[in-house]
Amino acid sequence: MEHKFQELSRHILIMHAEHDTDRPILAAVTGSRRTLLMDAGNSPAHAELFRQELARRGWRQPDLLVLTHWHWDHSFGMTAWNVPVIAHEETAQALNRLGGLSGSDEELEHLVREGAISEGSAEHIRLEYGSPRVITVSTPDIIFNGSITVDLGGVTCELSHVGGDHSADSCVLHVIEDKVLFLGDALGPSVYGGPRRYSSTGFLKLLERIYGYKAALLVESHGVPMTEQEFRADLVPWERLARIVDVFGDNRERVLLELKAYLQLEELPPGLLRSVEYFLEGAR
Numbered sequence: 001m002e003h004k005f006q007e008l009s010r011h012i013l014i015m016h017a018e019h020d021t022d023r024p025i026l027a028a029v030t031g032s033r034r035t036l037l038m039d040a041g042n043s044p045a046h047a048e049l050f051r052q053e054l055a056r057r058g059w060r061q062p063d064l065l066v067l068t069h070w071h072w073d074h075s076f077g078m079t080a081w082n083v084p085v086i087a088h089e090e091t092a093q094a095l096n097r098l099g100g101l102s103g104s105d106e107e108l109e110h111l112v113r114e115g116a117i118s119e120g121s122a123e124h125i126r127l128e129y130g131s132p133r134v135i136t137v138s139t140p141d142i143i144f145n146g147s148i149t150v151d152l153g154g155v156t157c158e159l160s161h162v163g164g165d166h167s168a169d170s171c172v173l174h175v176i177e178d179k180v181l182f183l184g185d186a187l188g189p190s191v192y193g194g195p196r197r198y199s200s201t202g203f204l205k206l207l208e209r210i211y212g213y214k215a216a217l218l219v220e221s222h223g224v225p226m227t228e229q230e231f232r233a234d235l236v237p238w239e240r241l242a243r244i245v246d247v248f249g250d251n252r253e254r255v256l257l258e259l260k261a262y263l264q265l266e267e268l269p270p271g272l273l274r275s276v277e278y279f280l281e282g283a284r
Helices: 044-057 089-097 105-113 119-129 200-211 228-248 252-263 270-283
Strands: 005-009 012-015 026-030 035-038 064-066 085-088 142-144 147-151 156-161 171-175 180-184 217-220
Touching (some): 012 044, 026 044, 089 142, 105 119, 200 270, 228 270, 252 270
Parallel strands (some): 064 085, 085 142, 180 217
Antiparallel strands (some): 012 026, 026 035, 147 156
């Protein structure tokens, strides 16, 4: 598999997401004094690939690490970095609860049953770690509430808690001088502990907050970087869907009718149709 890297600016290098084992984007943000790493990777192997690329390019290795949220694919690579970890208090609480995890099949099945992870996540963990597997979950060092700002030397990073359906602890990372906003998975639906769902009102509030940053580049952890114009255009159907559900609730026929009329489509594409079900679930 070819691992793809991209310099978003002279301060930011990312490793692109890989979907086979649910590896999210990793980002290094470097200033004149220190380098900040966004998200740890889903395993030490994932983390090591990024470390090697930083070394190959002559970039300073991370001095500290921030987590966008607690989910395994963003946090299980923490032990590979051995640097101070900054996380929201809810992220720390969730990782503390996973403290004794070793990664056995029995443990994974138990976590699925109690809604802590999904069956899909368990399968991705098995693929990423192989068998026999050893997983070590570590906990953050610096805990914040609200937002925290880090000066890297001429580059300022602000990590802010935004919440959302995907995970209550979701945070976004704003690299202020570069006008780049890392969204983590904040705009995703809920994935654990029941059917996937979106709250239409919550989604719209979150979108408004994201647009308020006026970022030049927006990066979702399992997507590709987009300009603000591209991002807004990409989100048009979902934003309209959320507004329709806000008015008509879980009236499926009316929601489909209104959305098809707005988009001038006879049939909705599969991805959008799935999202209709998530929003309807959220309205119930």
